[in-house]
Amino acid sequence: MPAAVRFGVNYTPSEGWFHHWLDFDLDSVRADLDAIAALGLDHIRVFPLWPYFQPNRTLIRPRAVEQLVDLADAAAERGLDVSVDGLQGHLSSFDFLPAWTRTWHRRNLFTDPEAVEGQAAYLRTLAAALADRPNFIGMTVGNEVNQFAAAPHPDPDRVTPQEAERWLVRMLAACADGAPDRLHLHASYDVAWYQDDQPFTPGHSARLGDVTAVHSWVFNGTAQRHGRTSVQAEHHAAYLVELSKAWADAPHRPVWLQEVGAPAPLVPAEHAAAFTEATVTHALDCPGLWGITWWCSYDVSRELADFPELEYGLGLFTNDRAPKDIARVLAGAxxxxxxxxxxxxxxxxxxxxxxxxxxxxxxxxxxxxxxxxVADGARPTTVLDSRADDKDHLAARGITEVVTPDQVLPTPHGGTRS
Incomplete structure (x- = not known):
């Protein structure tokens, strides 16, 4: 019997956003976690900010690591498991890179030997600090680190797909060195599936690490083209889950919907609950779903400047910890x-x-x-065109019919198979 789908939230603190690590207040964290646990969620995804934790290549601040463990222990007291992202990296339009990687010390994050060893040491240290905690799920290498590797980033660290793979293998090994037998993975934003010249490939996402992570955001052109109530918008998360399976070598590799949210104004606040309900319902119709982790727990305070407008209202809760309608929808699910x-x-x-x-x-x-x-009532998955005639692969996945895009002819009601 497959394990139940996990439900969780990406933990954005109610006070200070991720800058709370600079003025860490465990009582505030506990109050945040009380509200999250009250929803009936079972896990949080946590984001230590890399420059705050490793300000020098050979200095990983012990007190910062202790505070991360304190947070994990507070979560355990409330029945919440914890997944930790290491290399932050990039969050909500801001880059957080330590000074030893930039300007006068500019070095490629993915290929410079000293930078790679510094990152590996950092990931290993965080994983080892949590390895004995029963509620520690494991490490994600970083949050959407692939955005540093190519355009549209304004100052990318260029890398080939082969170099990206070597870097990922090294980072995942560091996580496993620190905490053997935990769930370790990496996470790209959706250009890994959509952008032809992105060096982090679908194969990397679907074959490296213990689970495939997908991040679903309908501001990628989906909602702009089709509208918030369209089949495309409401099924976009499910589409990414099923799209990822084409590249997996293991026929039943689990997929984690690690980020998904209701971004305004494409999804206005008064419609966010309905969008959430539809998105979660359709994702749950995907076999092999490990979990759904909503973005995010608390709104960004309006006292903080320069965030994109959509970032301020993505929380399940307001800054004073009042639950929104989307919190009730996720709790019900x-x-x-x-x-x-x-x-x-x-x-x-x-x-x-x-x-x-x-x-x-x-x-x-x-x-x-x-x-x-989908509009015609089908429940499609995907398969690589190079495997479309591989009977063993298709049988292992339970696939009995393969169609090509040119066989799916447009009709006024969606599409039919010829």
Missing amino acids: ARRTHETPAVRTTALAVPDEPARRSRCAPGGSVFDAYFRL
């Missing part, structure tokens, strides 16, 4: 018993070649074909 979803027997063929992955992006032929199938 977490407390319900969910049936194991049926196998998805129809697969849409997707390009194996990473240089053609833009066909999977909003406006691409794969994206459009997938949602025509």
Whole structure:
């Protein structure tokens, strides 16, 4: 019997945002966690800010690490498990990189030997500090670190796909060295699935680490093109879950919907609960879903400047810890018993070649074909075109029919299979 789907939240503190590490207040953290636990969620994803924890390549601040452990222990007291992201990295439009990687000390994050060893030491240290805590899920290498590797970043650390893979393998090994037998993974934002020249590839996401992470944000063109109540917007998270399976070597590799939220103004506040309900319902219809971790716990305070407007209102709670309607929706989903979803027997063929992955992006032929199938009532998954005739692979996944995008013809009602 498969394990129940996990429900959690990305922990953004109610006071000070992630800058709370500079003035760490365990009583405030406990109050935050009380409200989260009251929803019936079972885990949080935690973000130590890298420059605050490792301000020098050979200095990982012991007190900062102790505070991370204190937070994990406070979560355990409230029945919450903890997953920790290491290299922050990038959060809510801000980059947090230590001075020893920038300007006068500029070095490539992914290929400079000293930078790589410094990062590995940091990840190993955080993992080891939590390794004996029963509520420690494991490490994520960092939050959307792939955004540093290519445009649209204004100052990218250029890297080839082969170099990106070597870096990921090294970072994941460091996490496992620190905490063996925990769930360690890495997380890219969606250009890994959608951008032809992004060096972090779908194969990296679906084959490296213990679980595949997907981050679903409909401000990527989906809601702009199709609207907040469209099939495309409400099923976008489920689409990424199923799209990721095409590249997995293991036929039943679990997928973690590690970030998903309701971004205003594309999803206005008065419609956020309905969007949340639809998104969660459709994601739960994906076999092999490890968990759903909503972004995020608390709104960003209006006293903090220069965030993109959408970032201020993404929380399940306001800054004074009052739950919003979306909190009640997620709490209801977490407390319900969910049936194991049926196998998805129809697969849409997707390009194996990473240089053609833009066909999977909003406006691409794969994206459009997938949602025509959904609109017509199908429950599609995906398979690489190079595996479309691999009977053993298809049988292992329960796939009985493979269709190509050009076979899914547009109709006024969505699409039909020819």
